[in-house]
Amino acid sequence: MKPKLSVVVSNYNEKANLERGVLEQMASFLSKAKYSWEVIINDDGSTDGGDQIIAGFVKKHPGFKMIRGNHGGKAAGIWNGIQAATGEIVLYTDMDQSSPLREVEKLLPWFDKGYHVVFGSRGKMRKNFPLLRQLASWSFRFIRGLMLLHDVVDTQCGFKAMRLEVAMNIFPSLSVINNRSNSKGWTVSAFDVELLFLAEKFGYKLKEVDVIWKDEDTSNSKQRSFVTESIDMLKQITQVKINDLSGKYDKK
Numbered sequence: 001m002k003p004k005l006s007v008v009v010s011n012y013n014e015k016a017n018l019e020r021g022v023l024e025q026m027a028s029f030l031s032k033a034k035y036s037w038e039v040i041i042n043d044d045g046s047t048d049g050g051d052q053i054i055a056g057f058v059k060k061h062p063g064f065k066m067i068r069g070n071h072g073g074k075a076a077g078i079w080n081g082i083q084a085a086t087g088e089i090v091l092y093t094d095m096d097q098s099s100p101l102r103e104v105e106k107l108l109p110w111f112d113k114g115y116h117v118v119f120g121s122r123g124k125m126r127k128n129f130p131l132l133r134q135l136a137s138w139s140f141r142f143i144r145g146l147m148l149l150h151d152v153v154d155t156q157c158g159f160k161a162m163r164l165e166v167a168m169n170i171f172p173s174l175s176v177i178n179n180r181s182n183s184k185g186w187t188v189s190a191f192d193v194e195l196l197f198l199a200e201k202f203g204y205k206l207k208e209v210d211v212i213w214k215d216e217d218t219s220n221s222k223q224r225s226f227v228t229e230s231i232d233m234l235k236q237i238t239q240v241k242i243n244d245l246s247g248k249y250d251k252k
Contacts, residue, residue: 004035005108006087006164007101010042010077014095015050016218022097023057023064029102030063039064042081045071075176075191082167090167094158096217103211107161116166116204119196120159120211143234147241148197152208155193159211162199170198173249175239190236197240201249 007026011018030037041058043051043066051066058064069080078092089111091104099120107118149155162170171177176191199206243249 001036003038003087004089005033005037005104006082006085006090007037007039007104008042008078008081008085008090008092009039009095010044010074010081010092011046011050011054011095012044012071012074012077013046013048013050014219015046015048015053017096017216018050018053020218022095023054023061025097026101027061027064029100035108036087037063038085038087040081040084041066042077042084043068044073044077044080045069073176075171075174079171079174079177082164082171085164085167087164089161090164091161092158094217096215096219098216099157099159099211099213103159104161106209106211107159110207110209111161111163114205115207117160117162117196117199118207118209119161120157120213121154121208122157122213123153123210144193144237148193148237149200152196152206154208155190155196157211157213158192159213160192160195162204166199166204170195170202173198175236175243190233190240193233193237194240197244198249201244 007030026039030039041054041064043054045068051068054066058066065084067080067084069077072080081092082090089108091107093099093101093104099122103120107120110118144155174191174194176194196206
């Protein structure tokens with residue numbers, strides 16, 4: 001019998017987060033869950049040895065599984081995990097657990113109310129974010145809201161759930177999947193924006209839910225200017241708008 005929930009996590013050089021026990025936290029929560037579950041961890045070509053920590057963990061914890069893929073970035077890693085998932089609902093979450101896995105309890109009830117995509121929101125203020133990042137985040141939300149997803153507050157929270165068949169329908173349409181190539185290092189993308197935009201465009205019912213979020217990331221592999229990140233992401237959401245206007249997303 002297929003599980004109720006598939007949890008998908010993409011790992012790329014997250015050794016520091018793994019060493020502080022994030023997998024143990026997940027396992028502790030899930031051991032008390034009243035529904036069936038599985039956890040699929042895609043190692044996205046890590047080079048810091050964190051994959052060995054995961055490999056050792058899954059051997060001792062039934063329900064946890066590790067798969068491997070060439071380094072293709074976060075979206076590609078999540079897609080690899082989704083393709084291996086068997087649950088009715090799939091949730092993807094970040095390894096750093098800035099939104100702890102227990103927050104899924106706030107998302108799951110909405111599926112019984114007819115929603116297809118239910119996603120976590122950090123609100124407008126993010127704990128542990130320095131002022132400059134807060135300002136950059138506000139600017140991104142403002143400009144994105146002018147072009148796409150006007151009623152969504154937070155597109156970038158890495159805590160999103162959807163019915164498996166919905167994920168299987170949307171992910172192959174993402175630009176980052178269609179134009180997939182091996183990545184170098186850690187990269188950030190606006191694939192979440194395109195994901196939610198396509199979900200809305202394809203007629204799925206979306207629900208944004210406030211979740212606990214506090215920056216818990218201790219990984220040192222993500223050293224990149226937030227200004228550069230913001231510029232890249234704005235370029236990407238502009239491309240999503242262009243794609244839509246040109247009919248690229250129109251289903252035949």
